[in-house]
Amino acid sequence: MTDLICVGAIAGAYGVRGEVRLKSFTADPLAIADYAPLTTRDGGRAFSVAIIRPVKGGFAARLSGVTTKEEADALRGTELYAPRDKLPSLPDDEFYHADLIGLVVLDTGGAELGRVKSVQNHGAGDLLEITGPGLKDSVLLPFTREAVPTVDLASGRLVADPPEGLFPE
Amino acid sequence: MSRSVWKGPFVDAYVLKKAEASRESGRNEVIKIWSRRSTILPQFVGLTFGVYNGKKHIPVNVTEDMIGQKFGEYSPTRTYYGHAADKKAKRK
Numbered sequence: 001m002t003d004l005i006c007v008g009a010i011a012g013a014y015g016v017r018g019e020v021r022l023k024s025f026t027a028d029p030l031a032i033a034d035y036a037p038l039t040t041r042d043g044g045r046a047f048s049v050a051i052i053r054p055v056k057g058g059f060a061a062r063l064s065g066v067t068t069k070e071e072a073d074a075l076r077g078t079e080l081y082a083p084r085d086k087l088p089s090l091p092d093d094e095f096y097h098a099d100l101i102g103l104v105v106l107d108t109g110g111a112e113l114g115r116v117k118s119v120q121n122h123g124a125g126d127l128l129e130i131t132g133p134g135l136k137d138s139v140l141l142p143f144t145r146e147a148v149p150t151v152d153l154a155s156g157r158l159v160a161d162p163p164e165g166l167f168p169e
Numbered sequence: 170m171s172r173s174v175w176k177g178p179f180v181d182a183y184v185l186k187k188a189e190a191s192r193e194s195g196r197n198e199v200i201k202i203w204s205r206r207s208t209i210l211p212q213f214v215g216l217t218f219g220v221y222n223g224k225k226h227i228p229v230n231v232t233e234d235m236i237g238q239k240f241g242e243y244s245p246t247r248t249y250y251g252h253a254a255d256k257k258a259k260r261k
Contacts, residue, residue: 007254025252035255093260097253118250119258124229124243126258142217142228144261146197151260163217164198166228 004039004081005098008032013072014060019052020072022061022080029059035082037064047080095151104157105130105141108149113160113167119143130160139167178208178237188213201226205241220244 011021024032030051032038037046047063054060066072087096097119105113105128114132121127126143141147141162150159172179181204191200192212199219214233219226220240227244229235235243 005254006252025254027254027256031255087255090257095258095260097256097258100258101253119253119256120250121258122227122243122245124231124235125261127228137225140225140228142230143258144230148260163228164196165201165219166199 003084004041004043005084005087006079007035007038007082008080010063010072010075010078010080011058012076013069014055016069018067018069018072019060019062020066020075021055021058022049022051023058032059032080033061035086038080038082041079041081043081093145095153099153100128100151100158102156103151103153105132105160106157108159108161113162114139116158136168141166178210180204180207180210184240185210188216188218191216199226199228202240205239205244207240209235209238209240211236222246 007026009023011023013019014021022032026032033049033051036049038049039046047065050062052060052062066075084098090096100116100119103116105116107113112132114130114135116128117131117138118129119126120129120140127140128143129138129140131138141160147162148158148160152158184202184204184207187200187202191198199217201219203221205220209231213231214236216231218229218231218240220229220243222244223246229240229243
């Protein structure tokens, strides 16, 4: 599991009073303020976030310690991170994408199939995108109890029982 | 303009054949199809189709609320990953 999760980014200054244009990557965009204080990738700076209003491409927000347009401009492109422990715990069979990404995928015989690269949802249920050294192209595995009977976050692996024809022979 | 009701839903014949064969065999398999224009019928519920998006087959697990839609709607042709952040996945 990753300790820090990227929840947003600063797109630049908004106005001339030290406000920033904030892009939110969270499922509910407004929820980014709930994870404050947000830090930079290296943890060197921490900001509390006050969202002022929605603007094109995100939110106008005021960050602690940023009072001028120049300071806000200097932060353009900075990604904002929240600690993993700030995310609320989930019921059984629900997982954060951030926890699933990077898990080792094993088949029912214990052989490694690859690793989870991303989690996608195109309207027909969640899909795990799996890449591996033996795979020419990534494979999408339906995230169902039949296809993924075991998810073990503690040991960083999941067991897959994919339908026939999904993985190349 | 919507399709005339008297024509019934459009489905490519080979999709029907493949779905029927898969249901009869009872095997847990992905039915590879290229027909994005075919309508999802009630007899497809419970089957998994691999719907071609121009590059690869995207698995589509057919459920009841998908009846009447087209297969292509569940197999996007453009990729956008976005950020994981606090997004959740539910195992069904």
